[in-house]
Amino acid sequence: MFTEPDQGFRPRIAHDFTGETLGGRYHFDYRIGYGAAASIYAATCKNTGAIFALKVLHPDHDNDAVEVQRFKQEGLLAAQIRHPNLIPAYDAGWLGGRHFIAMELIEGKTLADVLKDGPIPWERSVSIVCDVLAGLAALHERAVAHRDISPNNCILEFIGGSERARLSDLGYARVVEGMSEAEGLKLGVPPESVPTMIFGTPYFIAPERLRGSPGDFRxxxxxVGALWYTMLTGEALPDPRDSDPVAVAQRIDLPPTLRAVLLGSVEIRMRRHHSAASMADAIRKTLEDIRAPSNDAIHKMLADLHGQRRRARRFKTFAPLLVVPVWLAVQPEPTSSECPDPKMLVASPAVAACPELPVATPVDPEPEIRPEPAPSAATPTTPPPEWKSDSQVLVEVHADEPRAASRREVAGSARVFNLRRALAKCKPPGPMSLEIAIVSGEKTQIDGEPAEGELGRCVEGVLASHPPKRAETLKL
Incomplete structure (x- = not known):
């Protein structure tokens, strides 16, 4: 069961504005919750009767210029970047002696509340991750990094019987410098950074941010990867300073190709998905592969169809010899049973892009059966057509499959060691590329960083068993 990490700095607040009216405009109906910087209330607008989620900065921060500017930026970002998986702001400013943001009120639960009942199925987790990535991509497209993705900032609502996740709380968001996409945003003076302060939720903060980096899209x-891991296990991913996140996440119960996408999100920064859009695209392609039937499954399906056809033909061949001639004379000509086109069996759009599979050649086309006179003693019985055993059928069905290499071929290929091929086996599944720099007597570099984690251990093991004769850089 997931328990919220102890953030240590979250204060207990003494004020509660429930029942009061803000500037004669918003009536505080009840308090929804509070955090380190602000409280959130359900509030009714007295002018329109609409109900909003009203976020109010704690009075203790009214004289803190950095906190005030950060709060103002949150309202401006939520108002200017709209997306179905984000929470929009409709009003913000200073009213009745309070800094406030009026946002859409979402009727739902936080992911943290849902996970108190335990992990959720991977199919549901993928849907939530895709929603979070969709909202995050809208921020990344405008050069904004969220910097506080956690179960508390993911709200789940039900619309028309379907679940939708929405990313909330842009209080720690940061505009990435030097990106033209941010030019259209009107944010005023950006808040000053605090070098000794790390914003975010413990166990969901990237390792480079824990080392002092301000944080970007990666x-x-x-x-997001830490959030996904928590959904599947009910536990937070361990602190990356104390353990290897990839080695920990490797043990989760998830389809292998989908697990590779998750691992690509908690890798070291250079090998991580570079944006929300790229990770969402990797998940979409992986789901298409999971839904598509494999070659083995289609071969088995074809073998079963051929077997059924053969048994039906056998019955049609011998059945006329066992019944009365009069019955046989009045029966209409039976229609032949054609084997369905294998291409018609693969009708799903997700499978349409799969390579065309070899189709087994039909065995013994079904003979046309016509009524014949009853056999007499003078007329010898026509022998039944030749039919083949199930083992012969399976051999013909799989005749086009690649032949396994013989022992002599395997032994011959093993004589020459190929360093690139050996190192490629260390590469995690997925579309990512690696650059391995090998220098004798120095630490091996992977994508410009020292070899670490599971990948680093695999690479070092290959180089230890087959020491390279010269320095070289391999791109995999």
Whole structure:
């Protein structure tokens, strides 16, 4: 069962504005919750009767210029970047002696509340991750890094019987410098950074941010991976300073190709998915592969169809010899049973892109059966057509499959060691590329960083068993 990490700095607040009216406009109906910087209330607008989620900065921060500017930026970002998986702001400013943001009120639960009942199925977790990535991609497209993705900032609502996840709380968001996509945003003076302060939720913060980096899109991707891991296990991913996140996440119960996408989100920064859009695209392609039937499954399906056809033909061949001639004379000509086109069996759009499979050649086309006079003693009985055993049928069905290499061929190929091929086996599944720099007497570099984690251990093991004769850089 997931328990919220102890953030240590979350204060207990003494004020509660429930029942009061803000500037004669918003009536505080009840308090929904509070955090380190602000409280959130359900509030009714007295002018329109609409109900909003009203976020109010704690009075203790009214004189803190950095906190005030950060709060103002949150309202401006939520108002200017709209997406179905984000929470929009409709009003913000200073009213009745309070800094406030009026946002859409979402009727739902936080993911943290849902996970108190334990892990959720992987199919549901994928849907939630895709929603989070969709909202995050809208931020990344405008050069904004969220920096606080966690179960508390993911709200689940039900619309028309379907679940939708929405990413909330842009209080720690940061505009990435030097990106033209941010030019259209009107944010005023950006809040000053605090070098000694690490914003975010413990156990969901990327390792490079824990080392002092301000954080960018790839830091958000790490947080999404940690969120996904928590959904599947009910536990937070261990602190990356104390353990290897990839080695820990390797043990989760998830389809292998989908697990590779998750591992690509908690890798070291250089090997991580570079944006929310790229990770969402990797998940979509993986789901298409999972839904598509494998070659083995289609071969088995074809073998079963051929077997059924053969048994039906056998019955049609011998049945006329066992019945009365009069009955046989009045029966209409039976229609032949054609084997369905294998291409018609693969009708799913997700499978349409799969390579065309070899189709087994039909065995013994079904003979046309016509009524014949009853056999007499003078007329010898026509022998039944030749039919083949199930083992022969399976051999013909799989005749086009690649032949396994013989022992002599395997032994011959093993004589020459190929360093590139050996190192390629260390590469995690997925579309990512690696650059391995090998220098004698120095630490091996992977994508410009020292070899670490499961990948680093695999590479070092290959180099230890087959020491290279010269320095070289391999791109895999």
């Amino acid at each position: 830091a958000d991707i790490y947080s």
